[in-house]
Amino acid sequence: MFKTKYLACMLGLGAMLAGPAFAQAPGVTDDSIKIGIFGPMTGSAALFGKAVFGVEAVYKDVNDHGGINGRKIDIVREDTGCDPTRGTAAVKKLISQSQVFAINGGLCSGVVMAVKEEVAKAGVPFVIIGAASSAISDPMMPNLFHPVATTSNVAKTMIDFAMTREGTKKIAVVSHSDDWGKSNRDPAVDHLKEAYGLDPVLDLTMERGSSDATPQILKIRNADADFVVLMMYPAEVAIFLRDAYKYGLKVPVLAPQSISLKDTRERVGNDAAVENLYVFYPYAHPTDSPEMEKWGKLINKYYPDERVESFSYLGMSGALAVVEALKAAGPDLTRQKFMDALNDLRDFDSGISSAPITFTPEDHAGIKGGAMATLDDGKVTVMKKWQDK
Template sequence: MLALVLGATAQAQKRYDPGASDASIKIGQTLPYSGPASAYAVIGRVQAAYFRKVNDEGGVNGRRIDFVSLDDGYAPPKTFEVSRRLVEQEKVLLLFQTVGTPTNMAIHEYVNARKVPHLFVATGASKWNDPVGHPWTMGWQPNYQTETQVYARDILKERPNARIAVLYQNDDYGKDALKGLRDGLGAKAAGMIAAEASYEVTDATIDSQILQLKASDADVLVNIATSKFAAQAIRKVHDIGWQPRHYLNNISQSVGAVLTPAGLNKSVGLITSIYNKDPTDPKWADDPAMQEWRAFMRRYYPEGNVEDALNVYGYGAARALVQVLKQCGDDLTRQNVMRQAANLRNFETGVELPGVRLNTSPTRHAPMQAMQLARFDGKSWVEIGHVINVAD
């Protein structure tokens, strides 16, 4: 009789929402496996590989991860359609690392109304850190406004009389980053920003925008662009003989996916911000966490490019999600998933820079708030200065 009571009590302690059971945890994702932002597709591929590794090792608290990652082509209407399918037909427990600012904006209200965890969104827009207005959404990387404020501070220090040109994507992502730059320059913004040029994700090239910006006689260029267009800009700037101090936003700093297609020789001198360890930097060759990552890549994702920083990015986010699910124990309700996601304390995935730790709370849905400037030397990113904790 006692055994029966204890068994019933243990069973009663298990709590599940759609997508969770004794056997598995179903996770949904939308990504641009096609379209103008398809360079980011590797995020989903490396995460699928990591979840296979987790399953091979017994899953999370004995439950397999069932990962459903679907193509949205970086088209907001498609993102909404696919996300509804994941939530209403696939019955996923949560959405994870959905890519892109405009695409996530398309589902922001929907997932919060449905009370579906919208975790570690793969975009740096500041609006993902809104635990009061949108408590079911949580960001991942340092936000775009913070990043461009760091660039502004560096410009004011290194070139206080600069004429600045800005290339930006004409959507919430680009405008968010542009606002951060203006805010960082403060009262000097109007006098220092000499030209701005936007592009649409449907554009074939941004050559005309680069020529327009060069004509402003700017000596600083802030490149707020996704991978395809960032590579085009780097190449065009070099080919026309323009030599500005060139800041490249973090989401496009992958050596494998952006700088190599642009031309490594044409990328020398670029400045960006980093928070992950650069897989092309020899300094991490003997780092235990990066050795573990390389071993994982060899076994579970051998076709993956070990020079592509997005493979480090996606791996780190997947490790963080597994930590959240471990913390959930047998309470795999959506409410508890959010409770545990908002209860990360100095968690390290191993692939972030030393000093970059994940910290969240019910009032802070921004896991990472530290970064470091770096300059490209033709082979890898070389760190400049020290890690900047923007929360300070």
Template structure:
């Protein structure tokens, strides 16, 4: 009997050891760029070039991760955020993304900026099966789970935002004469598609002039002068901050004062409004999905108070009025939540699984707006509100508007 008891005890011990070992292996599953102490994440952003105003987003996300690392990281792992300059140039983006995936071996990519730049690498990234999360573009082409299952945007779709402006114009001034300046790429074209869709049958009569520019152009002065001669009383600007600032300033300088609309991606106070001049920009309408730190209604908001403390300590070189300061903070928050949900299963497949099933509130999104994704719809943000610049800050003036 004694030998039988010893054998049974030994068998139980072996079984328990096997279960513990199996459990430990199941608990810790690592993809590239992950160790017990570190998680590598990568991005590209234009620290230089015509869209350098966007770099404040990556700077702010980096600062958010610095705070998380000071707090001990995520489940004991520090975030190593490798952020490379691509100058808003697609060939440079290709080079830098390849470096991040093949040399740095990052686990995933977060918020690489730009429509044309992401278009240059999206097929490669999906072939490599690397999560391509919260990319800095609202182009509709990137919400395509069938062809790009590893890619998801962040910014609400440009076409949906364009449609929102069109419907507002139809409701408030159905006889408007509209002039449009747009970027000559997928960013500008998407906004135009949505805007024309929103105007419907009236698009052909209401749009009296449309001009485009290339990001390599030194200025848009000639386009603005041409648009003025069309006799428009509405001026819609679908551009990045640098050219939005030029367009706003030039219209003011030539004494053209239509009602102006600026796309959310070009509406940054520090990147577009300040360079144009506050007086020149007064009355501009845009759209927003995140809280504006300059808006006094958020003065006592606990999340905004925490953000101000963080800005002072971790992100002092970015202006608090910069659209991309809360933007980068929100993205950092979302990434950390995804990593927490992953636990010790830090594979690319699980990162994508968690990101594809989001139902998450963020501290600096406007009330009523959440991150929601499904495997069939990878757009995290689908709602916005209209805002008007009053000469000092943007003021909300609409309800939450849902994007299609």
């Protein structure tokens, strides 16, 4: 009797001691890795949600080629509508209910900023899809990785581009007054002052939801600006360009990576109105080039009815970096091993982004650099210095 109880006790103790050695990380089974994805699939910012399909296409392609270290990626998607409250609920659901291994999400900076505390508390690895605010990764958060150009990097690129045109002295800035607008406007104004000793000739606001840019257009025209820097969302940029054309304002207009040339042209409905539009371009090649078209075909392989746009590619480099880190982490996958592998990523060239991705334990803003793009005879032209059309 005593021996039986003793043996049972020892077996139970042995199981307890052995249990953790065989325990899987959250979201990991012998044949799957659960990754949570969130973005604005509906609502006024649904254009940004196109990037989600690009990310998912990368993971589905990995699965079709056998997965990673014997495991396939199980995708769990949540829609945020670009709303911080919905975004917080979505992330809590991914962490607590879906119990994902990692999250690859976020296209609206306001949503990402709202969920950072929840993600930090849970310790879940979080790789951004496309949200750009510098405040997302500065100060650095150990489990958050930012494989897209930040607003600081974008702003500097835009200002430097304007200043490559000889004689540039007067730059007008128009931005939203919300946190997103400020996170784009502030580094642009600061860089203009610090690098070139200039203040904006005008520093104006145009709120989200505006339907008329006449007051801003008339002020810019009277100020005789050399360039206009717009730090606004797609709908308001289109309204600004429509009204600029209406009032004969032919000044070059620069916009951040949240703006798609072709989408803006369609919103405005007038090719001539977007002739002077230049946008920050996060890619290495024009979207209609063979190098980019292969990625568009990959998206359409899994989403045949999806219309591929510039935004469709935005998170694909980050997803490929996730895949690279999962491979490097090895078959005994843990969150810490995955994050260690991301921290070891150096000059990772996906062939998509305009600059390679590098993470270090001290810096999780992975992209440094970029270019500008414009439509020239209907084709996307990429440039790093001003060129007369």
